[in-house]
Amino acid sequence: MRLAFLGTPEFSVACLAELVAAGHEIACVYSQPPAPRGRGHDLKPSPVHAFAESLGLSVRTPASMKTAEEIKAFRALDLDAAVVVAFGQILVREVLEAPRLGCFNLHASLLPRWRGAAPIQRAIMAGDAVTGVQVMRMSEGLDEGPVLMGEQVRIDALETAGTLHDKLAAVGARMLPVALGAIERGAARETPQSEDGVTYARKIKAAEARIDWTRPAAEVDRHIRGLSPFPGAWFEAPSDKGPVRVKALLSRVEDGEGAPGVALDEALLIACGDGAVRLLKAQREGKGAQDAEVFVRGFPLAAETVLA
Template sequence: MRIAFLGTPDFAVTCLAELVASGHEIACVYSQPPAPRGRGQDLKPSPVHAFAEGLGLPVRTPVSMKTAEEIEAFKALDLDAAVVVAFGQILVSDVLDAPVHGCFNLHASLLPRWRGAAPIQRAIMAGDPVTGVQVMRMSEGLDEGPILMSEQVVIAADDTAATLHDKLAAVGARLLPVALAAIERSAARETPQAEAGVTYAKKIKSAEARIDWTRPAAEVDRHIRGLSPFPGAWFEAPSERGLVRVKALLSRVEDAGGPPGQALDDALLIACGEGAVRLLKAQREGKGAQDAEVFTRGFPIPAGTILA
């Protein structure tokens, strides 16, 4: 089919690559405008933008899809369908209705649970045992459309937002071509979402990244893994130069106890309100991520240290 692809982050790149490999004609790729990235904060294209340009695909990066100019440009593409994967903008009805078959979204949760911006992180942080990916027909409501295809994915005890992201992206990339084939031959079955169990995956805010050691170890562990690698759950550790911010990037729960925030040994076992977490990977300011053994050689946190 002749389709437009709308997406922005790495999660969407995997899906675009699969659609190209499946032989669909990509009439245009839409992505968020270039944004400041890296230490120099230079304007750089999104992962989808850069990938599409590398394939020679036409790319548009509108600040808003709601302007008359962008709506007319979208209609002029004469599309069979449009595929949306983590694009980052709300689409109005004039855009949704423009393609012959409509617009379809790949969402990284089992709707109606975790509608919204951060379903992968929120699923881990909430302790969900499973999540999934779904292809849905888009409506004007936030992730409210009927479901065409769905596949569950187990959330492992050591999954981080990064590892679960990769699992879901791979599954989603496999689902999309199958869904589009069904749509093309008018064989797709659409199931309305359940009215019960609606939750919203609010965008992750930096203010919630600080670790609260008074919480139970299971919650602290999920908090760490759900925010890894970005923005990274963090704490402050004392040093000769004062407090140093450290990101905890991987952890596991262990059966130990002590005052919340106290290091219980020299290998990053930290007491929580109930139980303790063993930090397996960490990153201090200005340094790269390191396994615990390497981290403690360069920045010891001996038993008895109190973390803030």
């Protein structure tokens, strides 16, 4: 089929690769505009943009798909269908109706749970046991269209947003060509989403990344894993040179009692409002991520140290 692919982050790259490998004609790739990245804050293309250019595909990076110019350009592509995977913009009706067969979205949750921008992180933070990937026909509402195909994925006890991201990306990349084949044959079955159980995965804000040690250990653990590796749940630890910001990247719940935020041993067991969490991986500001035993050799935290 003649397709447009709309995607931006690393999650979307494998999906584009599979569509190319399946022999679909990619008329154009759309991605968010280049943004400041890295320490130098230089403008760099998104992962999808860079990958598409490496394949010699045509790329457009409009700040908005709502302008008359972009709608006209999209219509002129004469598409069979458009595939959207974490693009980052809302598509207006004129865009949704332009392809002959419609626009289809790969979403990283089991809809209607976790509609919106951060379904992977929110599923872990909420303590969900399973999540998944689904292909749906797009409508003007936020992730409200009928579902064509889906697959469940278990969320393991030590799952982070990073590891779950990779699992879901692999499942989604495998699923997309199958779904498009069914769409092309007219064999896709569309199931309306339930009106019950709707939740929204609001965008992760920097202000919510700081760890609140007064919360129960189970919640702190999910908070840490749900925000790992990015943006990273963090706390401040005392040092001779003043407070040092530390990101907690992996944890598990363990037995322990004490004032919230107090280290209960020298191996990163930290008391919470109810119980304790053991930090298994951490990262000091300006340093790389380290397993706990390596971290404490370079930055010891004695028992009774108070973390903020």
